Structures are given as C-alpha cells and as structure tokens.
Amino acid sequence: MGTTHKETPSSPGPVSNPGRRHLLAGSAAAVTAAGLAGFSRSAMAQAVAGASPAAKPLPAYVSWKKPEAMIVHTSSTLETKRSAFGTSIITPTDQLYIRNNLPAPDASLVSDRDAWEVAIEGVKSPRSFTVKDLKALDLETVATVLQCSGNGRGLFPNKPSGTPWQVGAAGCVVWSGVPVRALVQALGGVADGMQYMTGTGGEKLPDGIDPKTVIVERSVPAKAMADALLAWEMNGEPISLAHGGPLRLIVPGYTGVNNIKYIKRLAFTAAQTDAAIQKTGYRISPPGEKGDPSHPSVWEMGPKSWINSPAPETGAVPAGTVQIKGVAFGGMHAVKSVEVSVDGGKTWKQARLVGPDLGRYAWRQFVLPAKLEPGTYTIACVVTDVEGNRQPEGRVENTGGYNNNSWRDHALNITVA
Secondary structure, three states, X not given: XXXXXXXXXXXXXXXXXXXXXXXXXXXXXXXXXOOOOOOOHHHHHHHHHOOOOOOOOOOHHHOOOOHHHEEEEEOOEEEEOHHHOOOOOOOOHHHOOEEXXXXXXXHHHHOOHHHOEEEEEOXXXXXXXXXXXXXXXXXXXXXXXXXXXXXXXXXXXXXOOOOOOOOOOEEEEEEEEEEHHHHHHHOOOEOOOOOEEEEEEOOOOOOOOOHHHOOXXXXXXXXXXXXXXXXXXXXXXXXXXXXXXXXXXXXXXXOHHHOOOOEEEEEEEOOOOOOHHHHOOOEOOOOOOOOOOOOOEOOEOOOEEEEEEOOHHHOOEOOEEEEEEEEEEOOOOOEEEEEEEOEOOOOOEEOEEEOOOOOOOOOEEEEEEEEEOOEEEEEEEEEEEOOOOEXXXXXXXOOOOOOOOOOOOOOEEEEEO
C-alpha cells in the first residue's frame, strides 16, 4: 500500500515531515492565504507535461505530501503526477490528489476523533452517534476509486473553466468504517417516502452569507447506501484532515464530490438538497448553459482507463520492447478487460490485468508489451466492464467539463527513438 505515516490526535495529517507542525496554518483563513491564486492555464499545461517552471510549494495543511509527486494548481487543488501512480494498485496517501470546495477546517477538528458526532436523520429512529459509537456497531473495508468529477477536464478542447485536471485527480484508496446499511437497519430502516441520501459536511462556513450558497451538502439516490460507509480510516491510518477526517461518507462508484468530508449529518430525504453545490453545481449542463436542477447530476462514474507509462513527460522512448502500463476501472461495475492500441485506435490488442482484484469499485492495473520501432505513436486504451459497458470514444460535452471518460481524449502521443 505504499509508505504510511503515524498521526497524532491533534494533527491534521501524517507527520512524516518533522517541521510540519510548525508550518501548519491552523485556520481556514491561513489556508486560503496559502495560495488560492492558481497557475495560468499555460503554466498548468506545462506542469502536466513535466516542463513547468519552478513548482509551487505545497500548502501548509498538506506539507506532508510528496512534493515530487504533486502538481500544485491552487491551495485547494493538487494533482497526482501521472508518473507517480506506480504499479501497486493503491495510491499512497501522501501522493493522493486534493480537491476541497472550502478551505480545510482548523486542525482542532481532529483533536478528539472519537468524540466527533454525526446525526442520522430520515430513519425510523433518528439519533446522533459519536465515532466511538460507530466503531462499536459494525466494520467493513472497501477499496474504491476516488475521482474528482472534473478529472480529465483539461482534455476538453473548449477548455471549460475550473482546474484543468489531466488524469491525476484520482486514486485508488482503501477505506474502513461502518456500513451505512447496518446503521440504517439498527435505526429501524429508512422512513417512508425518502428517495435520497443526503450528506452534509462540517466545514466552518464564512460569516455573513447564505449558508446554502457555499455549504458542501450533496444528495444521491437512496439506493447508494447499499455499499456506502461512514469511514474513519484510509489506507490503514486515521483519515487525515486534508482528506476528510475524522469521519467521511464514502459512496463507492460515485464521483468525489459525493463522498462528503467531515460529515456531520447523514439524512434520508424526500427531495435533493437545495444547496447550490447540488441545485446548480455539478450538473451535466449543455455547453454555454448554467447548471439547472433539470440537468443530470454528477453522480455515478462510467468506465475509464488511461496510460501511465510510457508518457510524454519521460521524453523520447528507446526503441525496442516497452511495457505499456496504466489503470482501468468500471465505475459501478468490475473490470472485465482492457485493450491497448499503438496506432490511435485502428487496431487493438488485449492487455493483461496485473495484481490482485480488490473488488468492483477498485481500479485494475494493466500491462501490454509492445515492440516499437523509431517513430511517433498514439497509444490508447479502452476498458470494458463485466456488464459489457465499454469506455466511449468521445466525451459528453458539458459546461463544467465533468465526467470525461473518452478514450480518444486520454490517448497519448509518444516519440520512439
């Protein structure tokens, strides 16, 4: 699972960096000041290509991450470099991407993890639980792909506004916590007429504005509770503050925004929340149109794969036999197979899946050896899930640049010399 780091109760994240506690900003304001101004689009494109100017420093609240593995877009958006994914399935915590809709809360939030409370509503017997209470109820562990809804946005030719993620706003992570279905059963079941599962984050909201305009509160179909967790552990460690500790809602198969950090309320509701992040945000809106409740919400992930090696940032690839490697996942279903093309999709060869199968929601790594003569190649990959759903060739055009799983967009041009 990669290197792990012990965490003190008052720390917002792993403490592998000895000076980290002295650097910690300790407040949302300090985090905001740490660099909310992002790169220019051209500078970010250079960073992804590995030809960036001097890299921006890591924000204080994630100073424990590996700087050589990260692309810092802003203080709340950090991308994993393609070359950092490696070949061991699980993404180490210190290399996992960061996407926060609000500045990270104060470190005091994780000062007493077991005391954190979450209210469970919309069930027959609603009540609140501390994390300590939840640990006594049940336990389940699941490996999931955690992926920002905008991963692949930077590959849209019309360049939608927002962070121009390439492939690094994703990772494969192991979570442990209490299954939501067990919690609901213990509380008598879902109340009649409740169609959605709504999670509310516990970030401190700015003063003087309507909370609904900024609160992180998302609704997903109630059926998602079947595999959902209230998780307190990630990759074998207490969840760091940066990744949503002390308690995070994990909704396997759904995009990252639906996996609510610092969850303080889990409610089964008759309607979707009217918070802006749900009502108009994260919608698959036609190009040029603003988000609207009538547009599909960014919920389930579709089949997706990409190549991690060889990649353009490695420079020219030596002629001869190369190992083409990457990752593939089905979103809601397990991976069945992956095919790779070295001629831009004209012909395909079956790749070999590598490593253990960690379940339907995890990604699989794949490899295909190919003998390449000097020249230029367009290498592409496509995944098919066990239900027969095949990764599409084209993207769904939308204003926000969400859910890009086009295999053609993710193809790579390489030079072999």
